[in-house]
Amino acid sequence: MIRGAVQDEMDAAEDGRTLVDHVRATLDAARSRGSAPAVTLTYAQSLDGCISAAPGVTTPISNRRSRTFSHRLRAMHDAILVGVNTVLVDDPQLTVREVDGGHPRPVVVDSRLRTPPTARLFRREDARPIVATSETASPRREAELTAAGAEVRRIPLDAHGGVDLARTLEVLAGEGIASLMIEGGAGIITSVLRDRLADQLVLTISPVLLGGVRAVGSLGAATDRRPRLENIHREFVDEDLLVQGELERE
Numbered sequence: 001m002i003r004g005a006v007q008d009e010m011d012a013a014e015d016g017r018t019l020v021d022h023v024r025a026t027l028d029a030a031r032s033r034g035s036a037p038a039v040t041l042t043y044a045q046s047l048d049g050c051i052s053a054a055p056g057v058t059t060p061i062s063n064r065r066s067r068t069f070s071h072r073l074r075a076m077h078d079a080i081l082v083g084v085n086t087v088l089v090d091d092p093q094l095t096v097r098e099v100d101g102g103h104p105r106p107v108v109v110d111s112r113l114r115t116p117p118t119a120r121l122f123r124r125e126d127a128r129p130i131v132a133t134s135e136t137a138s139p140r141r142e143a144e145l146t147a148a149g150a151e152v153r154r155i156p157l158d159a160h161g162g163v164d165l166a167r168t169l170e171v172l173a174g175e176g177i178a179s180l181m182i183e184g185g186a187g188i189i190t191s192v193l194r195d196r197l198a199d200q201l202v203l204t205i206s207p208v209l210l211g212g213v214r215a216v217g218s219l220g221a222a223t224d225r226r227p228r229l230e231n232i233h234r235e236f237v238d239e240d241l242l243v244q245g246e247l248e249r250e
């Protein structure tokens with residue numbers, strides 16, 4: 001019921017173009033500009049800009065219908081990337097469950113291979129998750145994760161000590177991944193914005209105040225280089241506000 005209602009509503013926007021259409025058009029334009037893969041950064045936040053109520057806890061933020069929308073987004077991308085803390089805290093499946101469509105391939109950014117081999121994303125039979133790690137991570141952990149179904153890719157660290165995300169995108173492009181959805185958490189969101197690696201942002205804003213973990217940390221950006229959305233589209237899904245816009249990519 002919910003799935004049908006959200007799809008029907010989003011397929012019937014006033015100007016004939018839905019938020020889904022805008023997301024797809026932005027992905028297409030990014031690919032034609034040479035983004036490989038085209039990247040959508042997306043997350044749900046409270047009115048005060050938080051993605052969880054406290055460190056290390058899962059906090060449901062968006063309403064049921066906007067979560068259905070995020071499953072539509074997942075179905076539009078070849079792969080979906082999260083940070084290792086999100087795997088440790090939320091243990092997400094990263095599948096498409098509430099709409100029709102294929103599952104994106106999971107990617108975990110994890111410099112020390114802390115991803116548990118028991119994580120639910122390894123229970124998927126349709127795709128081998130990619131774990132992007134550092135060149136110095138434990139070979140024993142690599143063997144354990146490979147046995148669990150992962151494909152471990154070793155990537156140099158960036159200047160901030162994390163796995164180099166620009167290089168990670170190149171590796172994913174080499175795997176044939178043409179579109180990537182990045183779902184968080186805060187550490188990854190901050191790195192992606194700081195390094196200007198996303199072509200668009202799709203934000204769900206829910207009318208709740210959390211006083212918890214901010215989605216975006218320090219960007220260290222000069223005032224003239226702050227990430228800024230262009231060609232913005234928005235839509236209410238019940239009380240949640242969905243905002244989509246283009247980001248300038250480095």
Ligand SMILES: NC(=O)c1ccc[n+]([C@@H]2O[C@H](COP(=O)([O-])OP(=O)(O)OC[C@H]3O[C@@H](n4cnc5c(N)ncnc54)[C@H](OP(=O)(O)O)[C@@H]3O)[C@@H](O)[C@H]2O)c1
Binds near residue numbers: 054084111
């Ligand atoms: N509201 C939402 O939409 C949403 C979505 C997803 C998650 N969340 C929430 O977000 C929270 C987790 O967020 P988080 O900030 O703690 O962790 P995160 O972003 O999921 O993962 C961050 C970790 O990834 C690793 N990493 C490796 N390379 C990195 C790089 N270049 N940039 C950033 N991180 C890199 C680091 O661990 P190593 O040093 O060990 O490599 C880092 O501590 C959870 O509470 C979860 O529920 C909310």
